[in-house]
Amino acid sequence: PIPDRPYQDVEVDHCTMDILLEDDDTGVVLGRPDVLLFKCRATGMVIGRAVGYEGPSYASFVEGLRHAMY
Numbered sequence: 001p002i003p004d005r006p007y008q009d010v011e012v013d014h015c016t017m018d019i020l021l022e023d024d025d026t027g028v029v030l031g032r033p034d035v036l037l038f039k040c041r042a043t044g045m046v047i048g049r050a051v052g053y054e055g056p057s058y059a060s061f062v063e064g065l066r067h068a069m070y
Contacts, residue, residue, distance in 0.1 A: 002041060002042060006040055006043050007047070009040075010040055010068075011039045011041055012036065012037070012061070012064070013037050014034065014036045014037075014056045016033075017032055017035055019032065019033075030053070032053075033052065034060065035049065035051055036052075036060050036063075048064045048066075048069075
């Protein structure tokens with residue numbers, strides 16, 4: 001069921017994007033970025049995010065959580 005209040009229940013989703021990023025100056029391929037999203041189940045709004053090149057980790061979770069809090 002949908003929660004009664006906003007921010008009562010927040011989902012976290014981690015996925016690897018299906019694109020390769022390349023540096024404009026050197027032409028070096030940087031890799032496939034990982035995206036971590038925090039989404040409110042009551043409103044459907046994305047409240048926090050983190051983008052990086054490491055897999056699912058505590059550090060990427062804290063970065064996304066910090067973005068959601070600020």
